[in-house]
Amino acid sequence: MQEKLTLMIPGPTPVPEKVLKALGKHPIGHRSPEFQGIVKRTTAQLKWLHQTTGDVLAITGSGTAAMEAGIINTLSRGDQVLCGENGKFGQRWVKLAKAFGLEVKTIQASWGSPLDPEAFRKALEADSNKQIRAVILTHSETSTGVINDLQSISEYVRAHGQAITIADCVTSLGATNVPMDEWGIDVIASGSQKGYMIPPGLSFIALSEKAWIAQQRSDLPKFYLDLAQYRKTSYKDSNPFTPAVNLYFALEAALQMMQAEGLENIFNRHARHKAATQAGMQAIGLNLFAEAEHGSPAITAVAPENIDAEQLRKVVKEKFDILLAGGQDHLKGKIFRIGHLGFVNDRDVLTVVASIEASLQHLGFLKTEMGKGVAAASLALR
Amino acid sequence: MQEKLTLMIPGPTPVPEKVLKALGKHPIGHRSPEFQGIVKRTTAQLKWLHQTTGDVLAITGSGTAAMEAGIINTLSRGDQVLCGENGKFGQRWVKLAKAFGLEVKTIQASWGSPLDPEAFRKALEADSNKQIRAVILTHSETSTGVINDLQSISEYVRAHGQAITIADCVTSLGATNVPMDEWGIDVIASGSQKGYMIPPGLSFIALSEKAWIAQQRSDLPKFYLDLAQYRKTSYKDSNPFTPAVNLYFALEAALQMMQAEGLENIFNRHARHKAATQAGMQAIGLNLFAEAEHGSPAITAVAPENIDAEQLRKVVKEKFDILLAGGQDHLKGKIFRIGHLGFVNDRDVLTVVASIEASLQHLGFLKTEMGKGVAAASLALR
Numbered sequence: 001m002q003e004k005l006t007l008m009i010p011g012p013t014p015v016p017e018k019v020l021k022a023l024g025k026h027p028i029g030h031r032s033p034e035f036q037g038i039v040k041r042t043t044a045q046l047k048w049l050h051q052t053t054g055d056v057l058a059i060t061g062s063g064t065a066a067m068e069a070g071i072i073n074t075l076s077r078g079d080q081v082l083c084g085e086n087g088k089f090g091q092r093w094v095k096l097a098k099a100f101g102l103e104v105k106t107i108q109a110s111w112g113s114p115l116d117p118e119a120f121r122k123a124l125e126a127d128s129n130k131q132i133r134a135v136i137l138t139h140s141e142t143s144t145g146v147i148n149d150l151q152s153i154s155e156y157v158r159a160h161g162q163a164i165t166i167a168d169c170v171t172s173l174g175a176t177n178v179p180m181d182e183w184g185i186d187v188i189a190s191g192s193q194k195g196y197m198i199p200p201g202l203s204f205i206a207l208s209e210k211a212w213i214a215q216q217r218s219d220l221p222k223f224y225l226d227l228a229q230y231r232k233t234s235y236k237d238s239n240p241f242t243p244a245v246n247l248y249f250a251l252e253a254a255l256q257m258m259q260a261e262g263l264e265n266i267f268n269r270h271a272r273h274k275a276a277t278q279a280g281m282q283a284i285g286l287n288l289f290a291e292a293e294h295g296s297p298a299i300t301a302v303a304p305e306n307i308d309a310e311q312l313r314k315v316v317k318e319k320f321d322i323l324l325a326g327g328q329d330h331l332k333g334k335i336f337r338i339g340h341l342g343f344v345n346d347r348d349v350l351t352v353v354a355s356i357e358a359s360l361q362h363l364g365f366l367k368t369e370m371g372k373g374v375a376a377a378s379l380a381l382r
Numbered sequence: 383m384q385e386k387l388t389l390m391i392p393g394p395t396p397v398p399e400k401v402l403k404a405l406g407k408h409p410i411g412h413r414s415p416e417f418q419g420i421v422k423r424t425t426a427q428l429k430w431l432h433q434t435t436g437d438v439l440a441i442t443g444s445g446t447a448a449m450e451a452g453i454i455n456t457l458s459r460g461d462q463v464l465c466g467e468n469g470k471f472g473q474r475w476v477k478l479a480k481a482f483g484l485e486v487k488t489i490q491a492s493w494g495s496p497l498d499p500e501a502f503r504k505a506l507e508a509d510s511n512k513q514i515r516a517v518i519l520t521h522s523e524t525s526t527g528v529i530n531d532l533q534s535i536s537e538y539v540r541a542h543g544q545a546i547t548i549a550d551c552v553t554s555l556g557a558t559n560v561p562m563d564e565w566g567i568d569v570i571a572s573g574s575q576k577g578y579m580i581p582p583g584l585s586f587i588a589l590s591e592k593a594w595i596a597q598q599r600s601d602l603p604k605f606y607l608d609l610a611q612y613r614k615t616s617y618k619d620s621n622p623f624t625p626a627v628n629l630y631f632a633l634e635a636a637l638q639m640m641q642a643e644g645l646e647n648i649f650n651r652h653a654r655h656k657a658a659t660q661a662g663m664q665a666i667g668l669n670l671f672a673e674a675e676h677g678s679p680a681i682t683a684v685a686p687e688n689i690d691a692e693q694l695r696k697v698v699k700e701k702f703d704i705l706l707a708g709g710q711d712h713l714k715g716k717i718f719r720i721g722h723l724g725f726v727n728d729r730d731v732l733t734v735v736a737s738i739e740a741s742l743q744h745l746g747f748l749k750t751e752m753g754k755g756v757a758a759a760s761l762a763l764r
Contacts, residue, residue, distance in 0.1 A: 024406025
């Protein structure tokens, strides 16, 4: 049905009406005191969300812009880095690091499995000459629905002493606990169209003091993504270049809603939605692509047998107006992905399970009695 | 008065209601056929606006991101470039080029004066070894309200044969005639919050075939702004990274309005508004910062004598809810700038002249009979 589409992809995520209204306001001057007020307030809100007292900077750009900024501001040509790679976004880190002339070593896991923290510990302990300048990884691997153990890996990086931890928290921040300071993460990149509940176009980068020390020796060329300029202007509640003013309006409104809900409640909601989605899929005989215990709080990847995932996705969209994500690269047709990130309530989770169940039935592939999925999801939501 | 502010700064510019409504819609998936349709249609519209058959690519970022993309995709470390510098945005080109290790020679003019095309001709003719790889300049210098003679300079670059022309057309595109193919401009950078009549967050870069040939030998490191990726995905009506989906909605709506008005009408409107603004200011005894014949179609800089420009700007904002731009860097307090770019009609021009006139009177600095400015502007608008 026209105009009735619900997004259950891992971004863009659904946007609250209040946030859309803020987005659709007439822009104001980005050098005005009124806009400085917005920068000041959103900066404080962003620090709250990241659980940090350090700098959190907003960049007008996609999440990849923040990832790139994390690399080119802390590292130098030829630096050795250790990249975790167990999905498409881990691969992106590797490509990014290589594009800027870094010497990349990888720790891999198969797509659908988590990275092994022990492998990082060993590699870091073996680096007695302290050649590794950064450990770079994806927290929630959006392509496979796997959450990596960022906390443990970050701890091993701290024990190493020299290296910094650079993390893509694009689909974990605002969905699960990422206490930046407590875990000692040095760089966190994220994007607006995820847990933030606003449309794409803003990305965020948070940096620890150790990251700023690394920044001082970084020699990679940069201008638009030169974070020293962003930090300098942020202290004046401003930006080095014209920012996406209307997305800032939306950001403030969304972060207000998040603060009203509270971090604990947000994380619990995502945990319940993950559990209910997993339970619903398993109850109708569909396999989870990742083991349940390593499932991302933001996204559940499902690997149906005997049926093309794209065909199922098509029916869910056409009959029930829910957009699910497909598999990427070699997983296309093999998995579909349910986004339960951001502005998602219990009703959405029941609905997506029911719609997938009904679509399977429609296609003649439902092996269980209709309603089992919803029953299991409902139980998990209680 | 609250919520009644009118922007007459050189960006963000006023946004039509229809465009704001499009902006405030629920986002859709950026990999969906529906979004591909938007990319396809806006790409065609952008080519129309640039008067080119070549590639025009949209980047999620500020105008500076497009400027940087223009440099890092066509040049290599150590390349010699000739930069025009007669204002803050010419300076930005110099800083950008130096940040990426280019060997920069400059042709300067004082702030408020246009670049001398003859100086470019001589420098290019003297370069018999064809060392100059690019001539880089600002078309409409936003900081001073001066339009540079891009057409002549581009002609001299073509006569040189080796070099390409890279132009910042941020405040000229959509305000005055910039026929990319006819003038033989190789790279044009622009931003959404200007003639495009949408809020900031998208930038655009157009490239000629000669620019793509230069791209093949460019060795500067890049990833987020790697235009080869943007071109490749644009041929599939898509983007390499999650784009600012809602700004694309706004872009399509705004470009539809521009197509309905027609390029000739848009350019004539801006020319009339420039003439009326200049006439209005001169009639009340205020000096134009740039000579009238070199005035930008987008912005008029005014240098009032005996009165602090910031004080005047403050009164215009507080009494009449019109935001004017101040002077940048050493011009702060010395000039103010009236933006008449984008979604601006004759009423806006009469209003801004009347408001400045009345504010001068309020401050006791109006030397003429009240109404002379509006009379002159009105005459020029006929």
